[in-house]
Amino acid sequence: RRTAVSVNIKERLDFSCGLLSADGGLVVNAPHIPVHLGALGACVRRLKETVPCAAGDVYVVNHPAFGGSHLPDVTVVTPVHEPGGPLLGFTASRAHHAEIGGVRPGSMPPDARRLIEEGVVLPPTYLFRGGVPVFEEVTRLLSAPPYPSRNPADNLSDLRAAVAANRRGAEALLELAARHGATEIRRRMDDLRR
Numbered sequence: 001r002r003t004a005v006s007v008n009i010k011e012r013l014d015f016s017c018g019l020l021s022a023d024g025g026l027v028v029n030a031p032h033i034p035v036h037l038g039a040l041g042a043c044v045r046r047l048k049e050t051v052p053c054a055a056g057d058v059y060v061v062n063h064p065a066f067g068g069s070h071l072p073d074v075t076v077v078t079p080v081h082e083p084g085g086p087l088l089g090f091t092a093s094r095a096h097h098a099e100i101g102g103v104r105p106g107s108m109p110p111d112a113r114r115l116i117e118e119g120v121v122l123p124p125t126y127l128f129r130g131g132v133p134v135f136e137e138v139t140r141l142l143s144a145p146p147y148p149s150r151n152p153a154d155n156l157s158d159l160r161a162a163v164a165a166n167r168r169g170a171e172a173l174l175e176l177a178a179r180h181g182a183t184e185i186r187r188r189m190d191d192l193r194r
Helices: 034-050 136-143 152-180 182-193
Strands: 015-021 026-029 058-061 073-081 087-096 125-129
Touching: 015 034, 015 152, 015 182, 026 034, 026 182, 034 058, 034 073, 034 087, 058 152, 073 152, 087 152, 087 182, 125 136, 125 152, 136 152, 152 182
Parallel strands: none
Antiparallel strands: 015 026, 015 087, 058 073, 058 125, 073 087
């Protein structure tokens, strides 16, 4: 919230954050938007089936086939690995972007007949790959015809804020694993989901 630039996130609080297990089950979340939280697990599980989730990777996606609700709800997913080891879990953030392109400002046209008319469709796209920022592709997608975002600078700023939120969540999860052991953290995450 503090690092985003859009009114939707800073003032309307139309965003959600969660911690998910290595198999993509929602473990804990902030008390945010139920429709976001209900779909985070589906998003992470589908993402995990489709793309590699290596250490240092961060993805962005809003495609409905990946647990999306509507295109303005953009999800950033960060796999969290034990240092030099296996996947421990995921952090994810979903935020409603006020503008993501489409035939009308606000990206929710009631007369849309095709998905692209609603806005920019983001398939799973790297924001970081192996810890290296690679925002070029998402920048290209946000600016590409036929119906680009009308404010890609805000989109990119809000994506960076989501990356920061995920990174903080990942740091906290890794701190817990260092203190209590990864096996114990996995067990506790399973217990919380029962």
